[in-house]
Amino acid sequence: MAKAMAVDPRYYQITVLGSLLIYGVLALDFEVTWSYVSIILTSVLGTQWLCSWMTKTVFEWRSAMISGLSLCLLCRTQSWQLAALAGVLAIATKFVFRRGGKHSFNPTNIALVLLMLVTEGRVWVSPGQWGNVAFFAFLMACLGGLVVMRAARADVALAFLTSWIILIMGRSLWLHEPMTIPLHRLQNGALLLFTFFMISDPRTTPDSRAGRIVFAMLVAWCGWWWQFRMFGTNGLLWSLAACSVLTPFIDWLLPGPRYDWRQGIKSHPDHHEKIPAPSAGGAEPALPC
Amino acid sequence: MKKSLLLLLAALSLPFRAEAFCGFYVARADSKLFNQSSQVALARDGNSTAITMASDYQGDLKEFALIIPVPTVVEKDDVKVLEKALLDHLDAYTAPRLVEYWDPDPNLPVPMPVMPMAAFDAFAGSPKRADGARARGVVIERQFSAGEYDILVLSAKQSDGLMIWLKENDYKLPEGAEPVLDSYIRQNMKFFVAKVNLGRQAKEGRTWLRPLRVTYQSRKFMLPLRLGTVNAKGPQDLIVHALSRNGRVEATNYRTVRLPSDTEIPEHVKPQFGDFYRAMFDRAVAIEKMSAIFTEYFWDMGWCDPCSSDPVPMRELRELGCKWLKGDDNNRPEQGTMFITRLHIRYDREHFPEDIVFQETGDTKNLQGRYVMNHPWHGKATNDQGKRYFEELPKRQEQWAQNLARLTGWKIEDIHAKQAAYKETAKPKHE
Numbered sequence: 001m002a003k004a005m006a007v008d009p010r011y012y013q014i015t016v017l018g019s020l021l022i023y024g025v026l027a028l029d030f031e032v033t034w035s036y037v038s039i040i041l042t043s044v045l046g047t048q049w050l051c052s053w054m055t056k057t058v059f060e061w062r063s064a065m066i067s068g069l070s071l072c073l074l075c076r077t078q079s080w081q082l083a084a085l086a087g088v089l090a091i092a093t094k095f096v097f098r099r100g101g102k103h104s105f106n107p108t109n110i111a112l113v114l115l116m117l118v119t120e121g122r123v124w125v126s127p128g129q130w131g132n133v134a135f136f137a138f139l140m141a142c143l144g145g146l147v148v149m150r151a152a153r154a155d156v157a158l159a160f161l162t163s164w165i166i167l168i169m170g171r172s173l174w175l176h177e178p179m180t181i182p183l184h185r186l187q188n189g190a191l192l193l194f195t196f197f198m199i200s201d202p203r204t205t206p207d208s209r210a211g212r213i214v215f216a217m218l219v220a221w222c223g224w225w226w227q228f229r230m231f232g233t234n235g236l237l238w239s240l241a242a243c244s245v246l247t248p249f250i251d252w253l254l255p256g257p258r259y260d261w262r263q264g265i266k267s268h269p270d271h272h273e274k275i276p277a278p279s280a281g282g283a284e285p286a287l288p289c
Numbered sequence: 290m291k292k293s294l295l296l297l298l299a300a301l302s303l304p305f306r307a308e309a310f311c312g313f314y315v316a317r318a319d320s321k322l323f324n325q326s327s328q329v330a331l332a333r334d335g336n337s338t339a340i341t342m343a344s345d346y347q348g349d350l351k352e353f354a355l356i357i358p359v360p361t362v363v364e365k366d367d368v369k370v371l372e373k374a375l376l377d378h379l380d381a382y383t384a385p386r387l388v389e390y391w392d393p394d395p396n397l398p399v400p401m402p403v404m405p406m407a408a409f410d411a412f413a414g415s416p417k418r419a420d421g422a423r424a425r426g427v428v429i430e431r432q433f434s435a436g437e438y439d440i441l442v443l444s445a446k447q448s449d450g451l452m453i454w455l456k457e458n459d460y461k462l463p464e465g466a467e468p469v470l471d472s473y474i475r476q477n478m479k480f481f482v483a484k485v486n487l488g489r490q491a492k493e494g495r496t497w498l499r500p501l502r503v504t505y506q507s508r509k510f511m512l513p514l515r516l517g518t519v520n521a522k523g524p525q526d527l528i529v530h531a532l533s534r535n536g537r538v539e540a541t542n543y544r545t546v547r548l549p550s551d552t553e554i555p556e557h558v559k560p561q562f563g564d565f566y567r568a569m570f571d572r573a574v575a576i577e578k579m580s581a582i583f584t585e586y587f588w589d590m591g592w593c594d595p596c597s598s599d600p601v602p603m604r605e606l607r608e609l610g611c612k613w614l615k616g617d618d619n620n621r622p623e624q625g626t627m628f629i630t631r632l633h634i635r636y637d638r639e640h641f642p643e644d645i646v647f648q649e650t651g652d653t654k655n656l657q658g659r660y661v662m663n664h665p666w667h668g669k670a671t672n673d674q675g676k677r678y679f680e681e682l683p684k685r686q687e688q689w690a691q692n693l694a695r696l697t698g699w700k701i702e703d704i705h706a707k708q709a710a711y712k713e714t715a716k717p718k719h720e
Contacts, residue, residue, distance in 0.1 A: 120535075131580060231507070
């Protein structure tokens with residue numbers, strides 16, 4: 001187990017997201033209580049367990065924990081029922097919307113988008129909560145970069161970030177705005193969180209590198225369009241959910257090998273964790289989610 | 290005479306008025322405390338925004354002009370001149386407040402908790418131009434008058450054309466305004482320009498400028514700050530009263546922070562509450578490196594506790610653009626139908642480079658800048674309970690001093706000295 005901890009990138013993600021949550025609550029005065037955190041974490045872990053039991057797959061608590069911590073960082077609501085529902089939706093959608101052994105949507109992203117869509121403002125995201133202190137942005141970039149490199153999907157994060165910088169800088173150049181404006185927009189913790197912890201989710205992005213780059217550019221453009229042409233908020237969250245629908249098409253157009261969290265574990269010669277056998281009647285292997 | 294273009298300005302405040310409640314409201318920190326402060330009301334419902342600006346312009350009215358970038362062409366019906374008292378009332382209603390309590394006789398049995406006193410329900414109702422414009426690529430989209438103001442709604446193709454046109458028509462722009470105008474033009478924004486019609490102003494016999502309310506339909510929920518930072522001498526303070534239908538309003542591109550509240554502070558602060566609040570706000574701004582927006586008040590307009598002024602009737606709120614309210618003009622809104630967020634922003638070009646973008650959240654948890662002062666009991670202990678009270682009292686007073694030092698950054702030694710001096714002069718209240 002200790003060796004598994006040393007190689008599975010999800011432990012890094014859990015540590016970084018957990019640290020950000022503690023930092024947010026203690027230093028940035030996030031309106032997140034520990035009871036709120038426990039409701040969300042209980043709901044994601046409970047739903048994961050239930051869905052694993054129903055589908056006879058291994059109970060994979062690490063991915064559920066990542067979704068839960070991300071929800072704690074992003075999802076804001078006054079209703080504990082809606083907080084619990086966010087956790088249920090995040091996990092349940094992984095099991096319901098699946099294609100070819102991977103899920104169609106980033107769990108946190110789809111839960112937030114669905115709830116923002118149907119609750120008439122009772123669930124919201126505060127993109128300004130991180131502020132834009134450069135030091136903090138830099139720190140998050142390093143921590144996030146570390147996670148992504150371990151997850152071997154740095155390409156999607158870098159392609160997205162490059163596209164986003166071009167769009168933000170390009171717009172400001174076109175509008176003859178001083179460069180302090182795009183820099184202010186880029187020095188944002190919410191952007192880095194999205195880049196390194198959401199769009200880079202290897203279980204939802206296209207399989208091939210070319211596909212992932214196309215996907216990242218598409219997400220950046222749609223998010224930019226929503227935010228700066230339609231003057232909506234949370235452009236990137238809406239954009240990622242909408243573009244995820246196109247992932248199967250991108251995979252068909254630009255096929256590639258599928259990502260498996262166990263790749264890193266498999267590569268370790270001394271690893272003894274049991275990998276479940278494919279389910280008896282199912283066409284898909286019973287992979288942990 | 291050239292007219293100086295101003296952006297967002299001013300605030301005044303109602304005379305002091307005390308209200309009884311559980312505890313006693315004694316002072317408030319309204320917008321008058323801060324130099325170079327402006328006040329704006331921003332009513333938002335769906336895609337409709339009504340922005341009301343008050344000006345504290347003190348100079349020659351001949352030289353006054355106001356320019357606001359707006360997302361759409363504004364029609365005559367969308368502009369209204371309002372009474373200054375409306376914004377003053379909002380300012381007084383939402384200002385951070387000092388409340389005071391007197392410790393009861395510690396020797397008496399502890400009473401059962403009682404429900405807080407109900408909020409108050411009843412209250413007293415309280416030419417050449419056009420040709421030149423075309424040549425400069427400037428289009429006068431609308432031209433009309435409203436109260437003492439002459440209004441122009443302009444669109445332009447090039448900022449240099451607009452600059453030249455404004456100069457030709459006696460408007461004086463601060464240096465550095467052109468690039469800002471340019472970026473607004475490229476965003477297809479229009480310019481709402483108001484100047485005072487001296488004839489009408491004199492006829493009405495008024496010596497001050499009334500606030501202007503401009504309503505427009507746009508998905509943009511923002512406050513254009515950038516023109517106001519051009520050539521500004523140092524940071525400026527802005528109070529935004531955001532009036533919303535569902536919940537608290539916050540910024541999406543800057544951090545929105547709650548100011549420390551509900552803190553107990555020493556008695557001697559009472560006569561210097563203004564100094565205390567300024568020091569506390571200065572410190573909060575410094576801690577956030579002047580990059581945050583502060584929420585000073587957020588409450589359901591259907592009730593208040595304590596009310597630091599008369600409740601705001603629906604007539605006034607409708608005047609400010611809250612068209613969704615239903616019911617009698619003289620009543621306050623029904624609970625759950627109308628919220629007010631008071632945001633305090635200290636800004637300059639360096640720390641607030643872009644216009645503030647807002648969003649309405651589903652947050653309905655009340656918040657008010659409230660600072661509590663307790664007056665100790667001055668009698669004698671006659672039983673064990675009374676003795677315990679006097680044993681605990683120095684610890685409580687030390688905590689109040691520490692709170693004050695933490696909030697304001699004042700030296701603890703100075704606070705202790707003032708506390709000691711106050712104790713000498715404090716007259717027993719209960720004897």
